[in-house]
Amino acid sequence: xxxxxxxxxxxxxxxxxxxxxxxxxxxxxxxxxxxxxxxxxxxxxxxxxxxxxxxxxxxxxxxxxxxxxxxxxxxxxxxxxxxxxxxxxxxxxxxxxxxxxxxxxxxxxxxxxxxxxxxxxxxxxxxxxxxxxxxxxxxxxxxxxxxxxxxxxxxxxxxxxxxxxxxxxxxxxxxxxxxxxxxxxxxxxxxxxxxxxxxxxxxxxxxxxxxxxxxxxxx
Numbered sequence: 001x002x003x004x005x006x007x008x009x010x011x012x013x014x015x016x017x018x019x020x021x022x023x024x025x026x027x028x029x030x031x032x033x034x035x036x037x038x039x040x041x042x043x044x045x046x047x048x049x050x051x052x053x054x055x056x057x058x059x060x061x062x063x064x065x066x067x068x069x070x071x072x073x074x075x076x077x078x079x080x081x082x083x084x085x086x087x088x089x090x091x092x093x094x095x096x097x098x099x100x101x102x103x104x105x106x107x108x109x110x111x112x113x114x115x116x117x118x119x120x121x122x123x124x125x126x127x128x129x130x131x132x133x134x135x136x137x138x139x140x141x142x143x144x145x146x147x148x149x150x151x152x153x154x155x156x157x158x159x160x161x162x163x164x165x166x167x168x169x170x171x172x173x174x175x176x177x178x179x180x181x182x183x184x185x186x187x188x189x190x191x192x193x194x195x196x197x198x199x200x201x202x203x204x205x206x207x208x209x210x211x212x213x214x215x216x217x218x219x
Contacts, residue, residue, distance in 0.1 A: 091182035
C-alpha cells in the first residue's frame with residue numbers, strides 16, 4: 001500500500017484518519033472501503049498517536065522522498081510477522097534470480113506457516129508485490145531479484161528507535177530487525193556513517209568506541 005501511504009502522509013499527522021474516512025483522499029468508492037483502507041494502513045504502519053513524529057519517521061519521510069519505499073518497508077517489518085518471515089528468503093536471493101510466489105509459499109510451508117492453499121497464494125503474491133514496491137524485486141508478473149541496498153534514512157529511523165529505547169554506543173547496532181534486514185553490525189556502522197553525512201544523526205568513532213546521538217525531531 002505504498003501509493004496509499006504516500007498520498008496519505010501529505011495530511012497533518014493528527015488528521016490522518018479523517019483524511020481517509022471523511023475526506024476520502026485515497027479516492028475509495030464507498031464509506032466501507034474507506035474504513036477498511038484506514039484500518040489496514042493503521043495496522044501496518046501505526047498511524048495513530050505521536051509515534052510517527054516521535055520516532056522521526058515523518059521528518060525522514062518528507063526530507064527523503066527517494067527513501068520512502070525503504071521507510072515504509074522497515075516500519076511494516078516492525079509490525080507484520082509474515083513480511084518478516086519472507087525477508088531472509090528474499091534478501092538471500094542472488095541478483096537476477098527468478099522470484100515466484102510458489103517458491104515463497106514452499107518456504108513458508110517449510111517454516112510451519114499453516115494457511116489454506118488459496119490464502120497462501122494470495123499472501124505470497126501480496127508480499128512479493130510489497131518487496132517489488134520497495135525496490136528489492138523487479139517485474140510485474142515475472143519477478144526477479146533486483147540490485148538493492150538500504151537507504152541510510154531507513155537505518156537512521158531504526159537506530160533512533162533503538163536510541164529512544166535506551167541503547168547507546170555499539171548497542172545501537174543490536175537492532176531487533178537486524179537479522180531480518182540482512183545486515184551485519186559492520187554494515188550498520190557504515191550506514192550510520194552515511195546517515196551522519198546526511199546530517200540525520202551525529203556519529204563519532206574512536207577505535208572500537210562509537211557514539212551516535214540524535215537531535216530533536218522536526219515533524
